[in-house]
Amino acid sequence: MKPLVAIVGRPNVGKSTFFNRMIGERVAIVEDMPGTTRDRLYGDADWNGREFTLIDTGGLELGTGIPVGQVGLTGQSGDIMDHVMSQAQLAIEEADVIVFMVDARSGITAADDEVADLLRRRATKPVILAANKADNAERRLDVVEFYSLGLGEPTDISSIQGTGTGDLLDRIVEALPPFSEEDEAEDDQTPRIAIVGRPNVGKSSLLNAILGVNRSIVSDIPGTTRDAIDTELEFGDQKIKLVDTAGIRRRGRVGVGVEKYSVLRSTRAIERCDVALMLIDASEGLTAQDTHIAGTIHEMGKGVIVVVNKWDLAQEQHKAEREGEFPKPDEEIDDAERYRKMLIRELKFIPYAPIIFASAKTGYHVKSILETALKISDMRYLRVPTARLNEVVQEAKRRQTPAYVTGMKPLRVYYATQIRVNPPTFVFFVNDPRSVHFSYERFMENRLREAFSFKGTGIRIYFRARSTRDDREK
Structure with missing residues (x-):
């Protein structure tokens, strides 16, 4: 598990420029207009042999008295800034270290004060203050004013020039949680299964259905992710660990930005599992978010089952659509086969993934999901002579x-x-x-x-x- 480092701060302080320099690629969009980065971006970085994942967040605007529609997003809805704020707040909750970035060129603003107040009140992990755009000696001297934010010593950097970034990285690595080999390897080969997917696709319902099938719950054990809980249960004579069920149970905990929050939660769960149950909503079809999650599973080399949940609802919809019609024999299409072909076409980068049509609500094929997951887990340990x-x-x-x-x-x-x-x-x-x-x-x-x-x-x-x-x- 790579620890998470979130870069937060108001818009246009240079978070994306720093993010791009750290991961060595231009991934985030860098423009002078405030509010360009609206969603979190993720990238892996390495410093002095310690790997970690950087999160580039959108800027925080916390009701500074400026209408949200007047923060450089001309013509955009105020909901955008609500979304941006939620994204950054959610990143704060998940991160192991927070880099609070301010602008040495413009000095302390009312927004900086509010973000600092938010971090002092809510952050339960290390906060490192970084004063960006300290491009000359005069600006580096002016950085001392940021002491008044009450977040400790500021580190002056220039993301464009690269000056001071090494010192900042030293502080980040020093603040990371201690590396534990116990987090990286387990003595047993208990299959670790994660339920992942977009919000409202039925993850909680599937968890409950699985726990209903397997009433012999062995224990709830802390995971390596902050606040994660792994549920250990028995299926027949086989032990199974359901990875990060806390993330599934905390349904409704977040508001604006929940769609993108699921990406971070899913990514962390995927990283810790052997087999991912990727749920999609049969009544809504495949979305770009589903494809993104599937791509993450593939890139991490994990086992995967595509679970088409709410298949009972989809069948009812198809029946209603055809009601009153009299299709010719050659026009009658098997709904499941048609759906399967669509998924194979759209998820062609994971052609090895079995597709199971299920209903967490009725329990349809829930047992088959677990049986298939165990077979995949065994396959992952196959050694070829x-x-x-x-x-x-x-x-x-x-x-x-x-x-x-x-x-x-x-x-x-x-x-x-x-x-x-x-x-x-x-x-x-x-x-x-x-x-x-x-x-x-x-x-x-x-x-x-x-x-x-x-x-x-x-x-x-x-x-x-x-x-x-x-x-x-x-």
Whole structure:
């Protein structure tokens, strides 16, 4: 688990510029107009060997007497600033360290005072004060005025020039929670299952349905995420950990911004699980938010089941839509099959994910969800014998010649080996990894899945250069 560091502050103090510099890519939109960043963005950073996740939030506007429609968002609804404020407040709740950013050029404003007051009253974790835009010696001297905010010593930085950012990172790393190997590994292989998805897709209902099927709850145990609770239960003779059920139970706890808040909660739960139950609302169909969550699961190499919840409601809707109509035989379409084809098309980057139509309300297919999750968990620990693996690799080489990468030598694959499980991870030794075309990597993954199944779980494939002394034909 990477600890979270939230960058908060009023609009236009340079949060996004700092965020971009730290993660090494231009991800956040950087403009001079206040209020550009309205949603949180996430990125991983590393400093002195300590990894953490940065959250770039929208600016806080807390009723400074300026109508929210007049804070640089001309023509925009006041709801936008309410949304921005909620985003930042929710990030504060989740973060392990908060970086409160102010503007050394403009000095302390009424908004800064209100944000500082919010942090003094509500923040229960370390707060680091960063005075940005301290681009010259005069501004660096003026930073002392920010002591009056009552949040300790300010660190002067210039996100554009990069000056002072190292000192700020030193303070961030020093304030992070101590690293615990117990958080990174567990002695047992108890399957860890997370229920994730957008708000109101039925996560709480599915949790209750699962607990109804499995009345033998072993314990509620603290998780590694702040305020997370993992529920341990028994399904047959198998123990299961439901990851971060506190996040599911705290329904209705947040107001404006709950849609994006689910991304952070889901991301943390996905990071800690073996298999993610990704719920979608059958009556609403697939949304961009669903696709985003599915992409996160895929990128983390987790197991996944696409659970089409509220299928009973969707069936009622379809029946009502067809009522009074008399379709011809060739026009009669099986609703589930049509829905399945749509999901396969839209979620083509996770073709390995089983799709289960269910109803948490009625208990329809709830037992099947758990049975499938356990099979996927077992698959994540599958070890493929090296000899059998290389038989499959050699056969794949005969079936398809690697695509040619312009300016590179033709790819030559020597052999492969599995280096770890959970997820299954393979290394292919080749003459030059730069010669690997993405289509050939996808081809090799498909061949591995064809030979060994890996149904429902992500796998990882790396291409590594063989050492020079071994780089000779036998």
